[in-house]
Amino acid sequence: MKSNKQRRAEIKAHRLARAARVEAQLRVPERQRKVCLRMSGIEQADLEILGRHNNTYGLLPEFYVARPFTCRDCGAEQVWTARQQKWWYEVVHGPIDSRAVRCLACRRARRERLRHAGPGASLLREQSDRLRALGATKPDAQSAAEVEAALQSKWWSLRVVAIQTIARWGGEANLAKLDALVAAGREAGRRYFCWERVAADAARSALIRRE
Ligand SMILES: [Zn+2]
Known part of the structure; x- marks a missing residue:
């Protein structure tokens, strides 16, 4: 039978160990942290780049998280990955409230149609x-x-x-x-x-x- 004193000591040790783990995680170098995030399907946003190209009063995202969506044209279930979002917003400078609405095949088909149609x-x-x-x-x-x-x-x-x-x-x-x-x-x-x-x-x- 453990005494109350023993139990309290155990709880305290437990708490200290957890605090140490959290602290260690916070101390993980920036680059390693990015790798960890990427492996969980999350990308860190570059607020500086976003700020340069987005004239918005709204909040800019700090992270990109994979977003499921249904293709507007063919109805396929799709995932807009965090990585694709980062590329879209930070490399192509897509407007911050634009979202993926079509799967790749339908995007290509649409582009092709637009190229060959119209006045x-x-x-x-x-x-x-x-x-x-x-x-x-x-x-x-x-x-x-x-x-x-x-x-x-x-x-x-x-x-x-x-x-x-x-x-x-x-x-x-x-x-x-x-x-x-x-x-x-x-x-x-x-x-x-x-x-x-x-x-x-x-x-x-x-x-x-x-x-
Ligand atoms: Zn589609």
Whole structure:
């Protein structure tokens, strides 16, 4: 039989041990803490980055936690991971109250639909066909100017066709232009989805097709 005194001592020891554990957890280095959080599906938010891109009076999140959602288009059960959220808010600078609403496949399908539909679609098709036709002819000042203008188009797909046309024309100056695009893409590095990288990919494959 334990005496009350013994029992109190045990409880006290227990409490001290727990306090020591909590304190040790608090002392875990920052980096290790991040790894722990990540393993539990939590990402720490970078308030500085968020603050720079969000003009909000509302509270910014300190953590991202995986969020389940139902795809708006196909109804699939999905999880928007903490990591994806961090990327969305801090790298892409998505608005702080935007949320994932579609699964990846439906996002892609939608993007594709938007690209091919809408008032610009037939015009875009026409211009792409025209650029391709130009690629089969010998370039002159006018067609070169057209291709140059297409390279500045708001439609990236048209710019890509312009790059292909330049590759089909060939010639030292044109090939140097493509090399420059490839180099610029390399410089853009691993930045997600920028025109420089898309252009570099288009130029690279157009150059390969020539070989
Ligand atoms: Zn879906």
